[in-house]
Amino acid sequence: MSNKQMKMNYPQRTIHLDFHTMPGVKDVGMDFNGREFAKTLREAHVDSINVFAKCNLGFAYYPTRVGIPHPGLQCDLLGEMVRACHNEGILVAAYFNAGLDHENALRHRDWCVLPEDGTIYRDDKLNPFFRRMCLNTAYGDYLLAMTEEVLKLYPIDGLFFDCFNPLVPCYGIECRKLMDDNSSRDSAFAVLNRVNLEFAQKVMELASDKKLLYFNCIPFRDQAPYCRHFEIECLPQGEWGYDNFPANVRYTRNLGRYTIGQTGRFQGGWGDFGGIRTAESLRFDCYHAISNAVTCGVGDHMHPRGKLDREVYQLIGSIFADLKTLEPWTAEARAVTEIAVLIPQDAMGYPITNWEEVNHPVAAAVRMLSELKYQVNVIDWDMDFSAYKVLIMPDRVFVPDKHRGKLEEYIASGGGVISSGYSGLSEDKSDFALPDEWGIAYEGQEKFNISFFEVKPDFAENIPRTQISIYDPGISAAVKAGTEIAACLWEPYFNKHWDGYHGYYYVPPKQATNRPVLTRKGNVFHCVFPIFKSYYEHAYVVYRSMIDNCIKKMLPKPLIKAKNLPSFARITVTEQDKRTMIHILAYVPELRGKKQIIEEPVTLTNVEIALRADGTCFKNVYTAPNMEKIIYSVSDGYVTLSIPEIRGYSLIVLENSTPCPK
Ligand SMILES: [Zn+2]
Known part of the structure; x- marks a missing residue:
């Protein structure tokens, strides 16, 4: 060199x-x-x-x-x-x-x-x-x-x-x-x-x-x-x-x-x-x-x-x-994303001693969205919101007074929000910072230490139509006129507790309430419990489906759609001038006793991946670095690729053709 x-x-x-x-x-x-x-x-x-x-x-x-x-x-x-x-x-x-x-x-x-x-x-x-x-x-x-x-x-x-x-x-x-x-x-x-x-x-x-x-x-x-x-x-x-x-x-x-x-x-x-x-x-x-x-x-x-x-x-x-x-395809490439996970203000500076409380919900949100093949960035309050169609505010993202207007503007211009737990509350934690946009009122902490929810039919894809556990209580909220309840709370027979005679460990759901667990007002969704922290702790796939069902309402045509690709596989999209790259990772870190390791790559076959073209035409689609042509078709705004086999990692390159051929 x-x-x-x-x-x-x-x-x-x-x-x-x-x-x-x-x-x-x-x-x-x-x-x-x-x-x-x-x-x-x-x-x-x-x-x-x-x-x-x-x-x-x-x-x-x-x-x-x-x-x-x-x-x-x-x-x-x-x-x-x-x-x-x-x-x-x-x-x-x-x-x-x-x-x-x-x-x-x-x-x-x-x-x-x-x-x-x-x-x-x-x-x-x-x-x-x-x-x-x-x-x-x-x-x-x-x-x-x-x-x-x-x-x-x-x-x-x-x-x-x-x-x-x-x-x-x-x-x-x-x-x-x-x-x-x-x-x-x-x-x-x-x-x-x-x-x-x-x-x-x-x-x-x-x-x-x-x-x-x-x-x-x-x-x-x-x-x-x-x-x-x-x-x-x-x-x-x-x-x-x-x-x-x-x-x-x-x-x-x-x-x-x-x-x-x-x-x-x-x-x-x-x-x-x-x-x-x-x-x-x-x-x-x-x-x-x-x-x-x-x-x-x-x-x-x-x-x-x-x-x-x-x-x-x-x-x-x-x-x-x-x-x-x-490196011809990776050097100085930029990530292409459409959803942002917003981090709490206090994650950016000092003190960062409450590491788990601050970071686990963010890590869980990224994991969840990656399993779903969405293209995600993690941003702070000083970064541009307008580049994203959906903003995720996981569990404890309070709204700083000085950024309230920025969030209001983002929602007014069509941006979608999914918030959970204490997120969306104002800096002084008295109520939601944008009460009209959220469409619910803050009523303090949830009083049940175990509870359940049931989703409405419109939000039920991949979710059992029964009572689903809420392991980690969050807030209690009251719904205002014009706000939809997408999932309602089931109260338990009693809290888990010790009454001097018995430890109340076996607590079934008792009855449905009119209190919300998931609400929707326009493009703002709120889940009252800390669903991301709970996903980190319990890996309950139903929680991921609930978030996915919210995203689908706002982003019906995501950048990437995949068929025959398991949840552990990861897809990311990068770009250089005149090229788009799709990276696919197929590895599973396995917990062996106390240690999580990877020993072999996973082989996946007959995978279908569709990339939203956003008006770009592509003239050449191949794997890097061996330049093997990939069979693809174009329809409904997507370029759909048929990939016969992926072993561990695959890099697929789509060369732009500008202008589009007539
Ligand atoms: Zn000193």
Whole structure:
């Protein structure tokens, strides 16, 4: 790859090379050979890599005058890695751990975060986060000085700062002085955010000419003014699971930055030296990234002696080779979507300690709509609503006063809304923010801790016409004139409770009420219970059918229709100039005991997929990269494709023909 190409193009196949090395290791870099290192990467089709300047132990891997070199370091590992990679045309970003630095924590206890309870060292000392660094101390200056040193010494292409602390506010004297008088929780988090962002800004000023710059763990929206790119860290077999990336990528890709979906090769999480995933599970993550219009990165951890593991790079290389053949159709592609899941205002910033409450409903909405083959983005209140035909407000999306008008306008101009639980309530939670549009009145929390619903015939597709359980109570609502009840509440004989004699566990439905569970007023649907959280917890397919039946009323002709394609299969649509791509993924992460893994791809046969043409004509339809023609027909505004077989992943390309032939 020429230098000119490197300047123009963002990397497509990235390695994040962990190198946290304990002080007892005396032979750091002993077997390192720059040429062999870079050759291994090149042969694995790697085009960019994050390598270590400073690890989370706080050790530097280059001859530093500012920092603390690893006591066992045998060579200028960073310098040799940069030189060797550049010789092979591989971009290099230098890694600094910002939030952790255990050597400096030992030497300067006053550089550590002082949590509210005064306990600098947390209980689990085998969790690397048991103590954290405060950037609002001399540590911040120290880290900037190291950054400057590395930028002066080496012609790196970027910087990766890790482990910013978004969760544990610091009550040390320097941070306390920046808080309000009561040092309230909100002001403590605001200070933490401000300190992180001020540091990011200083780094940006030092590295303004670099192509790659990312601050891991600072919320994406907040760091957007300072970073150059995003990396979505998600090791699905680690703590993240398989529902994190789909929601995260659908949000992050809307923020206008080049984005890497960063997975890992480990059977477990980071630091799992001997853990190598099955090829198909790693392959799934990579296909998952490109089918959502971002590039792919794989995390590894190099042995301290400095040799890359041959098996690991054969595995990664076999997958990256396949990704490379797809790049004419995946590089700089954009996602095509028509439904948006709106995230709560507090999901965007601090504090994000109520992770499950905020994120599970969003993840569940994305899962549900993906199973139904709808094309979905995840957006926040500051993004454009008008690009979407339907807006989903899952469970607890309150309407901020300043955005009330925006939502009102969206609905007035024909946009559809499906909200659930507490969503749609005003900021002060007194009533719905748009009571006329919602057509119901808020009556407080639901008083039954178990209840049931029955749908009306018009909403009954794929739903049994009997009483369906509501496991998680939401709100109670009263219907106003002109609002349709699409599903009504059945009350139980009694709440689940203990009366001193019996635990009331067996609670059947007693009778129908005139209270609503699902309402419709024009294009606004509301489900009174937190149906998305409940789908996350119970995977009750009936809930998905209920949401689908609402969407069908507003979007009778969706972008994608599929026949003979199971719910686990995923379809996404991307586009480049003059081309539309359909990505199909057929994998099932299976729960084996406690761990969810993928061992084989699934083979699907005789699949039929229809793409709404929206006035575009197509002249050539084929699979990539092998250019096999796909038989298709055009009718009723759809291009219908017949696909004889899909094994794991399939990329189908439709070349536009403009203007349409007469
Ligand atoms: Zn502090």
